[in-house]
Amino acid sequence: GENVEQHPSTLSVQEGDSAVIKCTYSDSASNYFPWYKQELGKRPQLIIDIRSNVGEKKDQRIAVTLNKTAKHFSLHITETQPEDSAVYFCAAWDAGKSTFGDGTTLTVKP
Amino acid sequence: DTGVSQDPRHKITKRGQNVTFRCDPISEHNRLYWYRQTLGQGPEFLTYFQNEAQLEKSRLLSDRFSAERPKGSFSTLEIQRTEQGDSAMYLCASSPDTFEAFFGQGTRLTVV
Numbered sequence: 001g002e003n004v005e006q007h008p009s010t011l012s013v014q015e016g017d018s019a020v021i022k023c024t025y026s027d028s029a030s031n032y033f034p035w036y037k038q039e040l041g042k043r044p045q046l047i048i049d050i051r052s053n054v055g056e057k058k059d060q061r062i063a064v065t066l067n068k069t070a071k072h073f074s075l076h077i078t079e080t081q082p083e084d085s086a087v088y089f090c091a092a093w094d095a096g097k098s099t100f101g102d103g104t105t106l107t108v109k110p
Numbered sequence: 111d112t113g114v115s116q117d118p119r120h121k122i123t124k125r126g127q128n129v130t131f132r133c134d135p136i137s138e139h140n141r142l143y144w145y146r147q148t149l150g151q152g153p154e155f156l157t158y159f160q161n162e163a164q165l166e167k168s169r170l171l172s173d174r175f176s177a178e179r180p181k182g183s184f185s186t187l188e189i190q191r192t193e194q195g196d197s198a199m200y201l202c203a204s205s206p207d208t209f210e211a212f213f214g215q216g217t218r219l220t221v222v
């Protein structure tokens with residue numbers, strides 16, 4: 001089955017700095033890679049996603065890159081703000097079956 | 111609220127009892143997913159439906175777990191003979207097709 005590894009598990013940055021979270025996956029059949037943000041006690045929220053036929057996607061301060069050959073994808077957050085503090089999860093999707101990483105706790109210090 | 115709705119939000123049950131959770135997806139979303147999440151972990155896939163058909167079920171799911179989506183709208187997840195290890199947040203998500211799944215707020219199960 002699919003295995004998704006996510007790094008780092010914790011990340012602390014100063015407000016205004018950039019943050020990068022990386023994920024690797026094992027199953028080449030996976031073709032959809034979303035990122036979710038989860039604040040304490042709340043539901044995971046879809047923040048950005050990328051399909052396997054695209055190498056990069058950007059939405060304001062958030063971008064995702066995908067390297068299908070190497071089977072890894074990354075989340076980039078620029079100009080971080082305190083409200084970006086949360087747990088971020090990557091996922092790899094094959095049809096309807098998904099595998100999530102174990103999450104990265106991002107702390108943005110004012 | 112037109113998002114994914116789950117009921118109840120919290121459930122405390124005694125070990126050995128059966129519990130059932132309900133999920134109402136976003137209207138016209140034909141895919142519905144169930145996950146389990148424990149503290150410090152990402153959501154763990156349990157099963158998913160395309161309309162009323164259950165297309166995939168995790169091998170991790172024991173026979174005590176069953177899910178239905180009888181009319182292709184709402185879904186139920188039943189856990190029989192609950193065990194303490196079943197304590198977790200049970201999340202439901204829906205999507206219009208293969209992509210863009212949106213989560214509900216979850217049902218927190220505590221087995222005592």
